[in-house]
Amino acid sequence: MAEAMPHAALTKDAPVAAAWEPRIVAFLCYWCSYTGADAAGTARLKYPPNVDVIRVMCSGRIDPELVTAALAKGADGVMVCGCHIGDCHYIAGNHKTMARMPLVARALAQLGIAPGRFVHEWVSAAEGDKFAALVDRVTRQVRRLGPLDWPRRMRERGVPGGRGLSPWSEP
Amino acid sequence: MTGRRITIDPVTRLEGHGRIDIFLDEQGEVGDCFFQVPELRGFEKFCEGRPVEEMPRITTRICGVCPEAHMMAAAKAADAVYGITLPTTARLLRELQYQIFYVTDHTTHFYALAAPDFVMGPRSEPAQRNLIGIIRKLGLEIGGQVIQCRQWGHEAAEIFGGRPVRPINAIPGGMSKGLSADERKRLDEIVRFMVDFAQASLRLFRKVVLESGEYRDLILSGPYTHATYSMGLVDEQNHVNFYDGRVRVVDPEGKELVKFAPAEYAKHVAERVEPWTYLKFPYLKAVGWKGFVDGKDSGVYRATPGARLNVSDGMSTPLAQEAYEEYFETLTGDRTGRTPVHHTLAIHWARLVEMLHAAERAQELVRNPEITHPEHYRVLPTETPHEGVGTVEAPRGTLTHHYVTDEKGILKKVNLIVGTTNNHAAICLSIKKAAQSVLHAGVEPDEGLLNMIEMAFRAYDPCYGCATHALPGEMPLEVRIRDARGAVVRTLRR
Amino acid sequence: MTGPAPAERERHRIGMYWAAGCGGCDMSLLEIGPHLLELVDAADVVLWPCVADFKYRDVAGYPDGHIDVCFVNGAVRNSEEEEVARLLRKKSRTLVAYGACAIEGGVPALASLGAVEPLFDAVYRDNPSIDNPAGTLPRTSTETPHGPLHLPSFYRQVLRLRDVVEVDYQIPGCPPQAPQVWSVVQAVLNGGVPAKGDGRKVGCDDKSVCDTCAREKRHVRISGFKRPHEAVPEPGWCLLEQGFLCMGPATRGGCGALCLKASLPCRGCYGPSGTAEDQGMAMIGALGSILDATTEERARELVAQVVDPVGTFYRFSLASSHLKGGRAEGRGAP
Amino acid sequence: MVHPGPAPADPLPPHPPRIGVFVCRCGGNISDVVDVERVAAEAARMPGVVLAAAYPFVCSDPGQALIEEKIRGLALERVVVAACSPTLHQTTFRRTIDRAGLNQYLFEHVNVREQVSWVVEDEEAATRKASRLVRAAAARAAHLVPLDKRRIPIQPSALVIGGGVAGLVAARDLARRGMKVTLVENRPFLGGRMAQLHTLFPTGDNARDLLAALIQETVREPRVRILTGAHVIGTEGVVGDFRTRLRLEPRGVDEHLTYPGNAIAACPEETINEFDFALSRRKAIYHAYPGCYPPMPAIDWRSCTRCGKCLAAVGGKGIDLKSEPREIELHTGVIVLATGYDPYEPLYGEYGYGIFPQVLTLQQLIRLLDPEGPSGGHLAGNGKGPGRVAFIHCVGARQVDGVNVPGPDGKVKEYCARTCCTGALHAALELKARYPEARITSFYQDIRTYGRFHEEYYERAAEKGVLFVKYDPKHPPRVERDSRDQSPLVVRAKDMLTGGLELEAPADLVVLATGVVPHDISELISMYRCAVGYDSFLLEVHPKLRPVELAVSGVFLAGCCQGPMDITEACAAASAAASKAAAMIAQGRVEMDPFVSRVDESLCTGCQTCLTVCPYEAVTRDQARRVSRVSEALCTGCGTCVASCPSNAIQQFGFTDAQVISEVDTLLAPEPAPEPVPA
Numbered sequence A: 001m002a003e004a005m006p007h008a009a010l011t012k013d014a015p016v017a018a019a020w021e022p023r024i025v026a027f028l029c030y031w032c033s034y035t036g037a038d039a040a041g042t043a044r045l046k047y048p049p050n051v052d053v054i055r056v057m058c059s060g061r062i063d064p065e066l067v068t069a070a071l072a073k074g075a076d077g078v079m080v081c082g083c084h085i086g087d088c089h090y091i092a093g094n095h096k097t098m099a100r101m102p103l104v105a106r107a108l109a110q111l112g113i114a115p116g117r118f119v120h121e122w123v124s125a126a127e128g129d130k131f132a133a134l135v136d137r138v139t140r141q142v143r144r145l146g147p148l149d150w151p152r153r154m155r156e157r158g159v160p161g162g163r164g165l166s167p168w169s170e171p
Numbered sequence B: 001m002t003g004r005r006i007t008i009d010p011v012t013r014l015e016g017h018g019r020i021d022i023f024l025d026e027q028g029e030v031g032d033c034f035f036q037v038p039e040l041r042g043f044e045k046f047c048e049g050r051p052v053e054e055m056p057r058i059t060t061r062i063c064g065v066c067p068e069a070h071m072m073a074a075a076k077a078a079d080a081v082y083g084i085t086l087p088t089t090a091r092l093l094r095e096l097q098y099q100i101f102y103v104t105d106h107t108t109h110f111y112a113l114a115a116p117d118f119v120m121g122p123r124s125e126p127a128q129r130n131l132i133g134i135i136r137k138l139g140l141e142i143g144g145q146v147i148q149c150r151q152w153g154h155e156a157a158e159i160f161g162g163r164p165v166r167p168i169n170a171i172p173g174g175m176s177k178g179l180s181a182d183e184r185k186r187l188d189e190i191v192r193f194m195v196d197f198a199q200a201s202l203r204l205f206r207k208v209v210l211e212s213g214e215y216r217d218l219i220l221s222g223p224y225t226h227a228t229y230s231m232g233l234v235d236e237q238n239h240v241n242f243y244d245g246r247v248r249v250v251d252p253e254g255k256e257l258v259k260f261a262p263a264e265y266a267k268h269v270a271e272r273v274e275p276w277t278y279l280k281f282p283y284l285k286a287v288g289w290k291g292f293v294d295g296k297d298s299g300v301y302r303a304t305p306g307a308r309l310n311v312s313d314g315m316s317t318p319l320a321q322e323a324y325e326e327y328f329e330t331l332t333g334d335r336t337g338r339t340p341v342h343h344t345l346a347i348h349w350a351r352l353v354e355m356l357h358a359a360e361r362a363q364e365l366v367r368n369p370e371i372t373h374p375e376h377y378r379v380l381p382t383e384t385p386h387e388g389v390g391t392v393e394a395p396r397g398t399l400t401h402h403y404v405t406d407e408k409g410i411l412k413k414v415n416l417i418v419g420t421t422n423n424h425a426a427i428c429l430s431i432k433k434a435a436q437s438v439l440h441a442g443v444e445p446d447e448g449l450l451n452m453i454e455m456a457f458r459a460y461d462p463c464y465g466c467a468t469h470a471l472p473g474e475m476p477l478e479v480r481i482r483d484a485r486g487a488v489v490r491t492l493r494r
Numbered sequence C: 001m002t003g004p005a006p007a008e009r010e011r012h013r014i015g016m017y018w019a020a021g022c023g024g025c026d027m028s029l030l031e032i033g034p035h036l037l038e039l040v041d042a043a044d045v046v047l048w049p050c051v052a053d054f055k056y057r058d059v060a061g062y063p064d065g066h067i068d069v070c071f072v073n074g075a076v077r078n079s080e081e082e083e084v085a086r087l088l089r090k091k092s093r094t095l096v097a098y099g100a101c102a103i104e105g106g107v108p109a110l111a112s113l114g115a116v117e118p119l120f121d122a123v124y125r126d127n128p129s130i131d132n133p134a135g136t137l138p139r140t141s142t143e144t145p146h147g148p149l150h151l152p153s154f155y156r157q158v159l160r161l162r163d164v165v166e167v168d169y170q171i172p173g174c175p176p177q178a179p180q181v182w183s184v185v186q187a188v189l190n191g192g193v194p195a196k197g198d199g200r201k202v203g204c205d206d207k208s209v210c211d212t213c214a215r216e217k218r219h220v221r222i223s224g225f226k227r228p229h230e231a232v233p234e235p236g237w238c239l240l241e242q243g244f245l246c247m248g249p250a251t252r253g254g255c256g257a258l259c260l261k262a263s264l265p266c267r268g269c270y271g272p273s274g275t276a277e278d279q280g281m282a283m284i285g286a287l288g289s290i291l292d293a294t295t296e297e298r299a300r301e302l303v304a305q306v307v308d309p310v311g312t313f314y315r316f317s318l319a320s321s322h323l324k325g326g327r328a329e330g331r332g333a334p
Numbered sequence D: 001m002v003h004p005g006p007a008p009a010d011p012l013p014p015h016p017p018r019i020g021v022f023v024c025r026c027g028g029n030i031s032d033v034v035d036v037e038r039v040a041a042e043a044a045r046m047p048g049v050v051l052a053a054a055y056p057f058v059c060s061d062p063g064q065a066l067i068e069e070k071i072r073g074l075a076l077e078r079v080v081v082a083a084c085s086p087t088l089h090q091t092t093f094r095r096t097i098d099r100a101g102l103n104q105y106l107f108e109h110v111n112v113r114e115q116v117s118w119v120v121e122d123e124e125a126a127t128r129k130a131s132r133l134v135r136a137a138a139a140r141a142a143h144l145v146p147l148d149k150r151r152i153p154i155q156p157s158a159l160v161i162g163g164g165v166a167g168l169v170a171a172r173d174l175a176r177r178g179m180k181v182t183l184v185e186n187r188p189f190l191g192g193r194m195a196q197l198h199t200l201f202p203t204g205d206n207a208r209d210l211l212a213a214l215i216q217e218t219v220r221e222p223r224v225r226i227l228t229g230a231h232v233i234g235t236e237g238v239v240g241d242f243r244t245r246l247r248l249e250p251r252g253v254d255e256h257l258t259y260p261g262n263a264i265a266a267c268p269e270e271t272i273n274e275f276d277f278a279l280s281r282r283k284a285i286y287h288a289y290p291g292c293y294p295p296m297p298a299i300d301w302r303s304c305t306r307c308g309k310c311l312a313a314v315g316g317k318g319i320d321l322k323s324e325p326r327e328i329e330l331h332t333g334v335i336v337l338a339t340g341y342d343p344y345e346p347l348y349g350e351y352g353y354g355i356f357p358q359v360l361t362l363q364q365l366i367r368l369l370d371p372e373g374p375s376g377g378h379l380a381g382n383g384k385g386p387g388r389v390a391f392i393h394c395v396g397a398r399q400v401d402g403v404n405v406p407g408p409d410g411k412v413k414e415y416c417a418r419t420c421c422t423g424a425l426h427a428a429l430e431l432k433a434r435y436p437e438a439r440i441t442s443f444y445q446d447i448r449t450y451g452r453f454h455e456e457y458y459e460r461a462a463e464k465g466v467l468f469v470k471y472d473p474k475h476p477p478r479v480e481r482d483s484r485d486q487s488p489l490v491v492r493a494k495d496m497l498t499g500g501l502e503l504e505a506p507a508d509l510v511v512l513a514t515g516v517v518p519h520d521i522s523e524l525i526s527m528y529r530c531a532v533g534y535d536s537f538l539l540e541v542h543p544k545l546r547p548v549e550l551a552v553s554g555v556f557l558a559g560c561c562q563g564p565m566d567i568t569e570a571c572a573a574a575s576a577a578a579s580k581a582a583a584m585i586a587q588g589r590v591e592m593d594p595f596v597s598r599v600d601e602s603l604c605t606g607c608q609t610c611l612t613v614c615p616y617e618a619v620t621r622d623q624a625r626r627v628s629r630v631s632e633a634l635c636t637g638c639g640t641c642v643a644s645c646p647s648n649a650i651q652q653f654g655f656t657d658a659q660v661i662s663e664v665d666t667l668l669a670p671e672p673a674p675e676p677v678p679a
Helices: A006-013 A030-042 A064-072 A093-110 A128-145 A150-156 B002-006 B010-014 B052-061 B067-081 B088-120 B131-138 B140-161 B181-210 B213-220 B262-268 B305-311 B318-332 B344-366 B424-438 B447-458 C024-030 C035-042 C079-091 C100-104 C107-113 C116-125 C178-189 C279-287 C296-304 C309-313 D036-044 D061-074 D086-099 D113-117 D123-142 D165-176 D192-196 D207-220 D260-266 D309-313 D362-369 D420-434 D455-463 D522-528 D567-586 D640-644 D657-668
Strands: A024-029 A051-056 A077-082 A118-122 B018-024 B030-036 B229-234 B246-250 B256-260 B269-272 B281-284 B387-394 B397-405 B411-417 B477-482 B488-493 C012-018 C043-047 C067-073 C076-078 C092-098 C141-144 C147-150 C154-159 C169-171 D019-024 D049-055 D078-083 D107-111 D150-153 D157-161 D180-185 D224-228 D230-238 D241-248 D270-272 D281-283 D326-332 D334-337 D341-343 D359-361 D388-395 D439-444 D467-470 D478-481 D489-495 D501-507 D509-514 D516-518 D555-557 D589-592 D597-599 D619-622 D627-630 D650-652
Touching (some): A024 D657, A030 A051, A030 A077, A030 A128, A030 D113, A064 A077, A064 A093, A064 A150, A064 C279, A064 D657, A077 A093, A077 A128, A093 A118, A093 C296, A093 C309, A093 D640, A118 A128, B030 B424, B052 B067, B052 B397, B052 C107, B067 B387, B088 B131, B088 B140, B088 B181, B088 B447, B131 B140, B213 B344, B229 B305, B229 B387, B229 B397, B246 B262, B246 B305, B256 B262, B262 B269, B262 B387, B262 B397, B281 B424, B305 B344, B318 B344, B424 B447, C012 C024, C024 C178, C035 C043, C043 C067, C067 C079, C067 C100, C079 C154, C092 C100, C100 C107, C107 C154, C279 C309, C279 D640, D019 D036, D019 D061, D019 D123, D036 D049, D036 D123, D049 D061, D061 D078, D061 D086, D078 D086, D086 D107, D107 D123, D113 D123, D123 D657, D157 D326, D157 D567, D165 D180, D165 D192, D165 D224, D180 D230, D180 D326, D192 D207, D192 D362, D207 D224, D230 D522, D241 D334, D334 D522, D334 D567, D359 D362, D362 D509, D388 D420, D388 D489, D388 D501, D420 D439, D439 D489, D439 D501, D467 D489, D597 D627, D640 D650
Parallel strands (some): A024 A077, A077 A118, B018 B477, C012 C043, C012 C067, C067 C092, C092 C169, D019 D049, D078 D107, D157 D180, D334 D555, D359 D509, D388 D509, D439 D467
Antiparallel strands (some): B018 B030, B229 B246, B387 B397, B477 B488, C076 C154, C141 C147, D150 D589, D241 D326, D270 D281, D341 D516, D478 D489, D489 D501, D597 D650, D619 D627
């Protein structure tokens, strides 16, 4: 994963970015949550700029591999939003999300990712205020947790390997 | 000198899997000798958080050479965690599978790893000193039988657990599947063959080894002899039992030191840590750690086929009992077996005696009508899981798994004392002693001498797969001989 | 033993080496049984510490590329194994990662879930049988009256062979199944191997374990999870559908669904199937799709019945997962 | 094919495609907060980007013309537009680049208005976010492939569910546009709620005369097929070919029935007549109302004992007491929902309803005022008239949380039912007309005679001396027994206009102007996955832009299933739905986005996980080849099967792993060093 080293480059090439800002990737379903995010905009609600939205047609499309990929590539947090149960534009796409994401959350916790970094919420097309509040909450809690910077963490541990690993330092 | 060691010498690294450092004193005699094991994986830690019922499947990955031993120890520990008493059929199946594994495993070791020394000669061409060489010398018939024994052993494993190697079928409460009448029939054939094969192997041993004076002397010679304590599982009659029983320890004279239930292992065995190796050194608490010395005052013990015969008053099966008596008769003059055998190289012989016993015992089991019961191959746990210890005799020594779980059966604590580890201290002793006997001032060490050092620990069939990760037998070995100032005067390598 | 090898075939030089493995891989290569004789007949085994010390030479002394095909099993757990891997890469024309540990870290990679210090404590300081009042731990360098003794340094993370050197082929499995192995070895001997690819998988199926599993899929959703010791599965019916967590769908085939024959669920030793990279998340994606839940409460109930998700979904592949363990923060209780 | 690295799953073309990036200022909406020049400049550094610039209004005609010109001039192969939300203009720009001869799916829409400039205060932060999103879109664009819209042939036929006025209008209009129409009504008679009315505001027409005319117009249309007693029990398929399963309750009566009157007279079984809101009783074999359609009576199987007396009375012909329900399947291209409303049924004791016989609902009053109604149009048998009448408005409408008792759904009815004010005044005036001496008090929250010509009713009522009392919704009127026995009841309320003065009005009759609730169609809602509003009425795609369409393609809304309407509005809505549906059918095919899933059979490992995940049953297994398949016709493009595939063998067009991951990669990549700030 030598390619997943944005932050090394970042601190080197872009001093402005040295002041750390949480990087959060949000996967939103088009029909409810994305429209809900639009609603927040239409209502001119203000929320932090740290959450970048990736649009899919249905939250059922959100492959758990996307969550870990985003974290592995340097995201400090990941959000997954879909229609409320019963509102799915595709009948039951979000039923799959509803079962997958708690499993993802448990696995991430076991893998040592603080629970606050992965958030799964239902946001309807009308809930612009909820979306804004959610982004605000998640950004604040990720900021509290500090940088995750998985690529750096892995390089320290010698992934990808090569010489210059940091072996276990003796007592 | 430290500076010199820093520069990475791939050779050293490459062959560092088992490393022996021999230090010579001023007189050029062997001063001290270290046997290092440079590998650790840490199952004790990363098994925490795993469900206990998975341990029979996880711990088979500790060692690919004797996975059955770990599976059985893990399953027994898990049974204990759930407070399960196995139904007869389940118990029969487990033991039968285990006995058959014993035959296969001992076959592998004797023919592929030990026999070459005896058959080809300790100082023969290394290129010839292997299974292929054996087959060439003894002919395809015996070679064929060796391979057949291994293959039928794996076929048996497949009958039990679907897998030829790395079985998984022992679970808390018994076995994951039962035995059909047809399967039993096939196993009966396999076992019958194994009994014959074990007897043939003993005959072979007599012919090539005992009838040759050179080896008799070698076996009885001082360098390969240590008077240590012996450890092994025995049944109520103090007969050798691989699968179950109590742990018996006898002193160098053969007097019983202690006989304890596996669950109490921690009261009697302690493990010492040395900073220069990743492998621990178990010893007898009652006696205490006196360093790398043998004798009655040193807690160093051995848990090998030889040790198992030492702690037992005999074998529960007729043919094995005969072999047992012949073994002791020959080596101690006392056919009762009350007098322990301390000759390291005799372990190979003891291994063949065990092989015969395992085959005979398997025959008893496979003919037990209860073994094909359609349901009693397992029971479902009902009690709340908590803590348990499981012990079996692995081919390479007493193997103990100790688990503590939460009320859901998720592991909170894991402790493992694996076969080879028991013998770690003794192996160091044997190597040192062998080195002292073959390396002298002015003697030019050659490959043959080196092999004779190696034979000292090969006899233990050291399985660092269990202990760490390396493999039995021909460990890539490097011997560095240094002068009194520590400078390497000679490096030998096989 | 039959006569010399057929003259027309150039004799290959083959090596087998282990790193942080258990020896099961070497055993599985032994499992080819009678073919072993064909192998040594057709090729020079120039390195195989576990069974043969004949022709065991100073590998470092070999010219580069001297070994035609070198199989390496086991993960890279310490500095020594990394050096070995580099050396063998240099000396081998074709380097083959052999078995789950070399390819995906295998079971030992679960150690990456935690830090090294607690691991050393568990092994050397804090267990019922330990006698270590001074809290001694193994060190990379120890002074003895006679001079220093060295040990390789223990890495914080379990690495795959691919993490340290370029790998040409990979033979999955824990261990790889003998027939598969033999077919690969034959291909090697007869030059029938597919074109080199970065870690191209050989000696396995393109299909999943489910495809080779004889058990019937009834396409019913999972209404509750059972642990293997908690119930006796109905014969002939998909274990996953019965609620026994089975990695079959997310696992590359090749083993012949052996564990299923023992009526125990698959644990994923052949690694992710298809082009999935993160076997655990791939399985979660699949599992979450087939739960019998229409309310969040029900979904939560079912999910709560899954014990030890990481230990189950990443049993063999943690080192090749996206996150690789690495214990960032939090207690990581399942 | 999720890759932690940037290596795309789909190999990129040897040369990165030529990408044009258009950043919209949106007349300051965007550019006031976002430094659009900088965003464009940073996008210009992305691989393959040959043009990146900011423009005032990209969606305007000149803006679109510019895009076309650039596509031609610079041979652009991909287009990225950063502007408002894709929900507004994605289609616009797709058409634009289509006109320029570029496949319309080689387009990437970035939302830098609703999700950046309107929500981020800090300009630097907004600019950086916009830049990230635009660069991610440019990266994604490189992975786009040309796609074609799916075209599904559409049957020139429609199913109209609901035989009320809206359903009838919709059916008639569709038929007149040449469509085959099946009109299903689950009751045995057409006409719905309108039939229960007497005269109509604002015209004063007779409801059933109008209805009869409409029914005649409709049933005379040769392409219209009427099915009464028909229940929708299942549906499959999608727009173009909905396959609807119906259960047909037997009428029990056929055209051979000569003297229906005799049959009805002979029936010994009586039951409540729901048509008169339980003010009367009817037989088990019955007519819903005089002149109802179909004209022949029907048997109410719930109360019929199959005693056979009716059969005997008509000489054993024309009545079949043994007939059983049967099921049929209909294939239609589109569906119109006209399932209507129910009047709000007050709770027991609400304003004395159910306790005092003198408390009626407006609907009941209307039945009583109807000369063909249960009382022949007379309020009280003695002909003396009602005396003092109190109307209470907003019963089951405009309710206040915490004051009114919530309904079974746990919600109070906060919405205005819109028809009851005028309806109540209309009834009040009719009372006045018939019983000039009647003294009428009207308790209201607000008088909402909002419709054209409706206000007159209020003015005339005021002239005629109807007394208006504005009550406080937080303290609704109380209906109690009159202790002083001047009249059976007394209504007490705080009069807002006199500063909360407690007023009381003795009443011989209390009329509750009840609101309307959607007719219970929960099965249909789940069958067609209809969106439902907070008020439990069906929810259109957009109240202004697409007012009569459901989000489910091919399903349209007519009348009160969408919300409270008067007949005028319901008919308008029905005609609108009909013309929308007809327009869709007229195209001969429906066009759908091509974002369907496809199984890469070389990767499918045959684990069969996907087979149970698709609610549209678009995923099937090819037993012979041991792989899964996705039917493009049935696939609705949610991508759920994609995430369910543990081998990543399923990909969704427009949302491939490579495309999504390229976005992730770019979003998380180092941000470009800022341009030197011009002095």
